[in-house]
Amino acid sequence: MNRDDFTGDNAYIRVTWDAAAGCWRFTPMQACATLMVGDWQALGLDAPFVPSVPRPAPQAFSQRDPRWANIRLGSSAYTMGGAGCAVTAAAMVASVVQPGITPLWLMEWLNVNFGFTGGGLIYWGKVAEAVPGLTFVGYHLWRSVPADLARLTLALHAGPQVIQVDFHPDTGALDSHFVTALRLLDGGEDVEIIDPWTGETGALLSLYSAPGWTLARAVYALAEFEYA
Numbered sequence: 068m069n070r071d072d073f074t075g076d077n078a079y080i081r082v083t084w085d086a087a088a089g090c091w092r093f094t095p096m097q098a099c100a101t102l103m104v105g106d107w108q109a110l111g112l113d114a115p116f117v118p119s120v121p122r123p124a125p126q127a128f129s130q131r132d133p134r135w136a137n138i139r140l141g142s143s144a145y146t147m148g149g150a151g152c153a154v155t156a157a158a159m160v161a162s163v164v165q166p167g168i169t170p171l172w173l174m175e176w177l178n179v180n181f182g183f184t185g186g187g188l189i190y191w192g193k194v195a196e197a198v199p200g201l202t203f204v205g206y207h208l209w210r211s212v213p214a215d216l217a218r219l220t221l222a223l224h225a226g227p228q229v230i231q232v233d234f235h236p237d238t239g240a241l242d243s244h245f246v247t248a249l250r251l252l253d254g255g256e257d258v259e260i261i262d263p264w265t266g267e268t269g270a271l272l273s274l275y276s277a278p279g280w281t282l283a284r285a286v287y288a289l290a291e292f293e294y295a
């Protein structure tokens with residue numbers, strides 16, 4: 068259930084989301100007094116009060132970490148350090164629901180479960196197979212059209228996501244690079260990311276954009292995941 072589906076009122080009761088407490092508040096329209104726990108249990112309204120499980124922040128990883136930098140992606144000639152941005156970004160997403168995960172563990176799982184193409188490209192759905200608690204929603208490609216920022220916003224509402232950017236925005240062709248998107252910045256004009264190249268957090272447009280680019284121009288694709 069989304070908050071927007073529920074927040075509102077009718078003639079009898081007003082429902083609001085208390086972000087600080089992480090739960091719903093039910094207020095009778097007449098008495099204007101907040102119902103107590105016993106009241107909403109008696110009314111069968113206790114289900115929406117269950118606070119969402121707080122998730123840990125994603126762990127930050129660098130694909131060039133010496134613990135895994137030299138391992139090859141599947142049967143390809145590519146190494147994690149040189150071309151493992153996608154699996155590293157996916158491991159950061161997975162760490163939200165599987166805190167002990169590392170890019171090394173995920174890559175080794177993918178290596179024995181046919182998780183990469185012969186050219187070393189990741190099968191995104193395999194990531195969700197490897198990580199209980201993750202569901203792969205789909206791969207949204209915006210290479211020749213502006214990114215659907217409403218879609219990205221909705222996905223980020225669920226949790227961190229993997230997005231594709233241009234590693235060298237000063238050259239015309241796309242130099243594919245995947246990063247972990249955390250949340251919107253500046254009223255939705257930018258996105259905070261963790262960059263697998265460095266393992267550091269930053270703003271997407273300050274890292275991977277050319278002059279004049281908007282966020283919709285800088286995001287080339289979204290590998291969308293849902294969280295259990």
Ligand SMILES: [Ca+2]
Binds near residue numbers: 237
């Ligand atoms: Ca480029």
